[in-house]
Amino acid sequence: MHISTIKGVILYGVTLLFSAQLFAQTQTGYTHIFDKFIKTVEVHNPNDPFASATLILNNNQSQLNVSFDDLRGSIMRYAYTAVHCNSDWTPSRLWPNEYFSGLTEDRINNSKSSFSTRLAYTHYTFQFPGTSMQLTRSGNYLLKVYEDGRPENVLFTYRIYVVETLASVNGTVKKSSSVEQRDKTQEVDFKVSASSYLISPQSNVKVTILQNGREDNAITGLKPKQIMGSVLDYDYDTGENSFEAGNEFRRFNTSSVRNAMDHVSSIVVSGDTCNALIVPDKPRAFGNYISEKDINGNFIPNTIDYQNTDTEGEYVKVKFFLGLTMPITKGKIVVSGRFNHQVDFTQGSDFLMRYNPSLKGYVGEGLLKQGYYDYQYLYYPEPQKPGLTSLAEGDFSDTQNEYQIFVYYHKPGEVYDRLIGVGIINKTTGN
Numbered sequence: 285m286h287i288s289t290i291k292g293v294i295l296y297g298v299t300l301l302f303s304a305q306l307f308a309q310t311q312t313g314y315t316h317i318f319d320k321f322i323k324t325v326e327v328h329n330p331n332d333p334f335a336s337a338t339l340i341l342n343n344n345q346s347q348l349n350v351s352f353d354d355l356r357g358s359i360m361r362y363a364y365t366a367v368h369c370n371s372d373w374t375p376s377r378l379w380p381n382e383y384f385s386g387l388t389e390d391r392i393n394n395s396k397s398s399f400s401t402r403l404a405y406t407h408y409t410f411q412f413p414g415t416s417m418q419l420t421r422s423g424n425y426l427l428k429v430y431e432d433g434r435p436e437n438v439l440f441t442y443r444i445y446v447v448e449t450l451a452s453v454n455g456t457v458k459k460s461s462s463v464e465q466r467d468k469t470q471e472v473d474f475k476v477s478a479s480s481y482l483i484s485p486q487s488n489v490k491v492t493i494l495q496n497g498r499e500d501n502a503i504t505g506l507k508p509k510q511i512m513g514s515v516l517d518y519d520y521d522t523g524e525n526s527f528e529a530g531n532e533f534r535r536f537n538t539s540s541v542r543n544a545m546d547h548v549s550s551i552v553v554s555g556d557t558c559n560a561l562i563v564p565d566k567p568r569a570f571g572n573y574i575s576e577k578d579i580n581g582n583f584i585p586n587t588i589d590y591q592n593t594d595t596e597g598e599y600v601k602v603k604f605f606l607g608l609t610m611p612i613t614k615g616k617i618v619v620s621g622r623f624n625h626q627v628d629f630t631q632g633s634d635f636l637m638r639y640n641p642s643l644k645g646y647v648g649e650g651l652l653k654q655g656y657y658d659y660q661y662l663y664y665p666e667p668q669k670p671g672l673t674s675l676a677e678g679d680f681s682d683t684q685n686e687y688q689i690f691v692y693y694h695k696p697g698e699v700y701d702r703l704i705g706v707g708i709i710n711k712t713t714g715n
Contacts, residue, residue: 313373313426315499315625317440321355323405323599324585324653325625327412327427327442334582336497336688338706339413341422341448347411348444350427353653355599357404359397361432364410365389366444368700369424371490371692372504373443376423376700383421383700390414391432396595402556403599412444422448422703423692440625443499445690445703451478453689453707459681461521468679470529470711472687476508476516478704483696485516490701494688495527496580497622501670503527529683530673533578533621533658536562538600539586541654551600558600564645565606565661569678578658580686583623585655597654604637606646606661606676611639615665617646617676621658624650637661685711 317325327337330349340346354360368376368383380388394409412427413419425444431437455474459466472493482489491506506524508516518525537546541558544551551560590596604619618624619635634650662671673679691705 313367313369313375313441313443315441315443317625319439322439323353323355323651325352325440325442326350327444333584334579336445337442338445338447339419341419341446347413349409350412351407351409351594352429352440353405353407355403355405357397357406359395359406362392362408362429362439363389363432364392364412364427364429365435366425366427368421369426371424371492371701373424373426378421378700383419385418385420387414387417390417398595401596401598402553402558405599407594419446421700422446423701424703445706447703447706449705450480450693451476451691451705453691453705455707455709457685457687457709457711460526462523465526467681468529469526470681470685471521472525472527472689472709473519474689474707474709475518476691476705478514478516482693485511488694488696489516490692491518492690492692493525496686497688501527528673529679529681530660530685531568531573531677531680531683532576533581533660534565535578535656535658536602537656538602538652538654539588539656541598541600542589558598560600560602562602562604565604567606567608567676569674569676571678573680573682575682575684581621581658581660583621583655583657585653587654593654599651599653601649602652603649604647605643606637608645612663612675615663617661617663618671619648619650619659620662620671621660623652623657683711
């Protein structure tokens with residue numbers, strides 16, 4: 285290898301390490317799309333597209349499928365890496381070579397151009413970790429996809445969990461123990477059973493609970509209520525483990541651009557644009573709970589018009605309407621689901637609802653690939669605060685939510701948080 289090439293490789297590696305450490309000093313990691321041309325980001329287990337993005341440590345068969353579309357249409361050179369994070373998603377003090385074996389970053393080599401679509405795009409796929417890249421520590425990882433050779437130009441980030449199974453999680457979801465909140469909130473009671481000795485678990489074990497994969501309203505840093513040998517009990521009745529119950533997700537289906545399908549009022553193809561008008565929605569906060577099957581906020585890219593959704597699925601401008609007699613005095617209303625990874629909504633963001641006085645309601649739109657989508661309207665009263673379902677969706681304790689529980693252990697003498705257990709608990713009818 286020529287000496288100038290060697291210098292270039294070394295310089296690039298130093299740049300990558302420096303950028304990771306700079307990130308570690310300044311940011312908290314979120315799942316977020318930074319580039320407006322990047323759409324339909326999916327990171328999932330190949331055997332379960334609805335599962336959280338979880339890997340098993342030291343299991344070579346454990347990989348995640350990652351895919352996304354770039355609406356620039358041309359073939360670009362992209363790369364990826366991951367940053368190890370603490371339980372609160374602030375990057376840990378580990379250097380990349382302390383949690384990677386082999387490569388610490390890799391290029392994305394699998395790309396295909398769209399075929400005969402009205403809006404041209406390029407579909408990218410890769411597996412994480414790659415064949416030349418192994419993860420050597422459990423914990424939280426923030427996957428970063430960026431321009432090859434320019435790690436500061438991040439396209440998107442995505443939260444990934446790597447677990448070493450040292451604990452099991454079992455529990456139930458029930459109506460709140462609080463009489464006042466019993467009809468509107470859900471309580472997640474559970475026990476963590478450790479398979480090995482944990483030093484001072486009261487101070488060294490932390491638990492995070494997610495509701496339907498949402499990051500904004502997560503309960504974090506939960507401590508055990510009591511410890512019985514190797515079993516940690518999180519059966520609280522004072523609200524520490526309670527969530528607003530929300531409602532079943534709304535849904536629509538744009539798998540065809542030739543005919544309007546489920547909850548689509550009309551779909552029109554005009555020139556190079558596909559437009560879908562969703563059946564007008566009404567607030568559900570003051571109605572009765574109605575049990576409906578949903579997929580807990582997930583989405584499934586799909587086309588029945590063509591053969592290959594990856595490269596033949598059309599992009600559709602989807603338009604929403606939420607009827608409200610008067611506008612809210614503060615805050616924002618957004619269309620939310622796992623298809624939408626933005627946390628902070630600026631004035632120009634997709635899926636931000638705007639009030640139209642003549643229509644007496646909020647209107648919004650966004651560009652989505654053909655498929656089946658769950659969605660809900662969240663009200664954000666303040667920046668950096670969780671979105672609320674109470675305004676547009678209502679909160680009903682009978683709602684069939686899914687809760688993901690992540691158990692972290694900070695072993696004394698180590699500088700990072702291990703992820704030692706992951707559990708999933710579903711709300712079932714009647715409790």
